[in-house]
Amino acid sequence: MLIVDLVQSIVDGLLFGATYALIGIGFTLVFGVMHKINMAYAAASVGGAYAALRLITLIGGPAWASLLIAAAVGGLFGLLIYWLCFRFIPLSNPLATLMSTVGMFLLAEEIIVHTTDGMPQNYPVVVRGILDLGEFMIRGDLVFVFACALLAMVILLYLLYRTKLGMATRAVSQQPIAAQLVGIRLSHVNALTFVVTGMLGGFAGALIGSAVGLLSPLLVVPLTIKGLIVTVIGGLGSIPGAIIAGLLVGMAENVFQYFRGVTERDIYVMLLLFVFLVFRPGGIFSSTVKRD
Amino acid sequence: MLELQNLSKYFGGVRAVDSLSLKIEPGQIFGLIGPNGSGKSTTVNLITGLLGVTNGSIRLSGEEITRLPTHVRLSSGIARTFQNIRLFGQLTVWQNLWVAENSRAQRERTSFLARWLGGESGARARITKALEFSGLSHKANELAANLAFGEQRRLELARAMAAEPKLLLLDEPAAGMNAEEIGALDERIRQIRDSGITVLLIEHHMELIMAIADRIAVLNFGQKIAEGTPAEVQANPAVREAYLGTAETSTRGTA
Structure with missing residues (x-):
């Protein structure tokens, strides 16, 4: 039953794609506010999930608590990255922060490999069970992941569009010079953006861990690449774009996997990136917003 | 109010x-x-x-502010508009003014959280008043980017006023305005002055500046070549030369 399996792949992929959307939002939000790429973002997100795993095995507690711990640690890592890679580095030099975050990416990956001896570790599963719908079935853990990611997005969008803090963040991204002149401290907004995106990332890392059932150091590079792909497809700086692109990449990945197997799928996901770069370089929602 | 002493800025040579x-x-x-x-x-x-000085000092009400960061100067009472408009284009007119309320909170040292999460005391009334003053009440929910040019200038002025400054810097506020709009601007700047705010006005529109300025300084190649009342400045031969241009200056452009 090709068509049934295909639909099944698409649905599973869409649900899991919500985690890619979160990672994409993280990349895109930092870009929107600072016009910088934080290459260490996905590595720190996985790091947050690992730290949560460590803590939860150490002190015990329900599996869902690991998600919240990962978010908290992720926020801390975000602040750390801001301080180490951005705060004291000349932002006018486009390469400086790129290099500092690539360095941080390598460092984070090294720490993860070192502390885990490079071995995958089991991650506590929060929701089990499968919803049987006749020919189709829906994995409970994927629905849970999707719902959690959706909740995180709603909270983020509320913060950005309905609070004054979000308004200030958007003001900085649209017009940083005028933002300073209405008394907004750029360094505060920047740091806060890193904390919020770090929390999203840690949360996403833990969601991925709980859906896959394990965490592996091998997650770092593919997650970085997929986060960047989502960001490009969605359009740099566009949050709705990152959400749609995340779901799209999750779906495409699963469809490619269905047709070509798990070892080949990422090749096609990469090809998808080039298709977008050639035919729609501005992403799905080509942003007309400019700043000077 | 404002005192510049031997202020210099070099870009390379x-x-x-x-x-x-x-x-x-x-x-x-x-x-x-x-x-x-x-x-x-x-x-x-x-x-x-926004730029660091090379030499010299800036004093606001006798207080040295030369090395203070921008957002601190703002809370000490300076606000400005830009020659090329710098509004938050994807925020509504109302939101542009709402964000600007921040500077007030900063001066009153409201705590960080109270400033950003709540602290709405009086803000609504002040914004409503500012919208009325600038004739933008009916556009409150429009995106700033969608406003007409003259309206954008008015919004920028309203945003600067939301900081309740002691000193307002206007960088070519009449640029691109028609005669009618300039008339309204003239009236508005006088109102601002009469409300007790000191105004530093940079303008190319001579009719406007000669009509409303109490005192004028003339710059040429970074140096002050004249200062005085509008009448004195207009009579000054050095000023005429700078504006009409000699063989040396005309290649570098005139007003």
Whole structure:
């Protein structure tokens, strides 16, 4: 039953794609506010999930608590990255922060490999069970992941569009010079953006861990690449774009996997990136917003 | 109110502002004029802290502010508008003013969280009033980017006023306006002065500046070449030369 399996792949992929959307939002939000790429973002997100795993095995507690711990640690890592890679580095030099975050990416990956001896570790599963719908079935853990990611997005969008803090963040991204002149401290907004995106990332890392059932150091590079792909497809700086692109990449990945197997799928996901770069370089929602 | 002492800004070998000294008295409309590239906008950027000074000092109400970061200067009472409009284009008119309320909270030292999460005391009333003052009440929910040019200028002025400054810097507020709009601007700037705010006005529109400025300084190649009442400045031969251009200056552009 090709068509049934295909639909099944698409649905599973869409649900899991919500985690890619979160990672994409993280990349895109930092870009929107600072016009910088934080290459260490996905590595720190996985790091947050690992730290949560460590803590939860150490002190015990329900599996869902690991998600919240990962978010908290992720926020801390975000602040750390801001301080180490951005705060004291000349932002006018486009390469400086790129290099500092690539360095941080390598460092984070090294720490993860070192502390885990490079071995995958089991991650506590929060929701089990499968919803049987006749020919189709829906994995409970994927629905849970999707719902959690959706909740995180709603909270983020509320913060950005309905609070004054979000308004200030958007003001900085649209017009940083005028933002300073209405008394907004750029360094505060920047740091806060890193904390919020770090929390999203840690949360996403833990969601991925709980859906896959394990965490592996091998997650770092593919997650970085997929986060960047989502960001490009969605359009740099566009949050709705990152959400749609995340779901799209999750779906495409699963469809490619269905047709070509798990070892080949990422090749096609990469090809998808080039298709977008050639035919729609501005992403799905080509942003007309400019700043000077 | 504002005192510049031997203020200089060099970009490499270019002396954009060269040993400029000015004293602006409280309650004045002080005009700063000069040909293109004479250092007017650089001076405003030095006063607001967007550029660092090379030499000299800036004092606001006797207090040294030369090295203070921009957002601190703002809370000490300086606000400005831009020659090329810098609104938050994807925020609504209302939200542009709402964000600007921040500067007030900063001056009143409201705590960080209270400032950003709540702290709405009186803000609604103030914004409503500012919208009425600038004639934008009916556009409150429009995105700033969608406003007509003149409306954008008015919104920028309203945003600067939301900081409740002691000193307002206006960088070519009449640029691109028609005669009717300039008339309204003239009236508005006088109202601002009469409400006790000192105004530093940079303008190319001579009719406007000669009509409303209490005192005028003229810059040319970063140096002050004249200062006085509008009548004195108009009679000054050095000013005529700078504006009409000699063989040397005409290639570098005139107003």
